[in-house]
Amino acid sequence: MIIRATILALILNFSAFAHGIFYELVDGAVGVRVTAPNNIPISNANVTIYAPEASLPFVNGKTDVNGNFAFMPDSHGQWRVVINVDSDHGGHIKDFKITIDENRKVDEFEKTPYERYMKMLSVLGLLLGLFGIIVLIKNRKKDTTK
Structure with missing residues (x-):
C-alpha cells in the first residue's frame, strides 16, 4: 500500500511539471529603443533585423509600449536593422548597421x-x-x- 502511494505521488508530481511555464534569463540580447525626437517612445514600429550577408530577415516584429525591441544574434558580424514607423503623412524609415563581436556583444553601431x-x-x-x-x-x- 505504501509503495502504491509513493508511486502515485511520484507520477502526479512529474505530471505537474509537464504543464508549467518555465523561463530563464539569457545574456547576449541586443535591444533597440525607438523614440521620437523629443524622446517619446514609439510603440508598434515595425523592426526588421537582417543577419550578416543575408537577404532574408533574421527576425521581424514590432516595438513594445516603451518603444523597445530586442533580438538575440546567433553570429558575429555586421547586422542590419530597418525601422519603419507609419504616420499620417507616410512612413519614416531608418536603416542602420550594428556590429556584433565574437562574444555576441555590441561592438559599435551607426549613430x-x-x-x-x-x-x-x-x-x-x-x-x-x-x-x-x-x-x-x-x-x-x-x-x-x-
Whole structure:
C-alpha cells in the first residue's frame, strides 16, 4: 500500500511539471529603443533585423509600449536593422548597421547624424559665440571713443 502511494505521488508530481511555464534569463540580447525626437517612445514600429550577408530577415516584429525591441544574434558580424514607423503623412524609415563581436556583444553601431556631429556643432557654436562677444566688445569700445 505504501509503495502504491509513493508511486502515485511520484507520477502526479512529474505530471505537474509537464504543464508549467518555465523561463530563464539569457545574456547576449541586443535591444533597440525607438523614440521620437523629443524622446517619446514609439510603440508598434515595425523592426526588421537582417543577419550578416543575408537577404532574408533574421527576425521581424514590432516595438513594445516603451518603444523597445530586442533580438538575440546567433553570429558575429555586421547586422542590419530597418525601422519603419507609419504616420499620417507616410512612413519614416531608418536603416542602420550594428556590429556584433565574437562574444555576441555590441561592438559599435551607426549613430544618427545628430549624435555623430554633436561635438563638432557644439565647438562651432562655442567659437561663434566667443567671436560674437569679441566683436560686440570691440564695437562698444569704438562707440565710446566718438
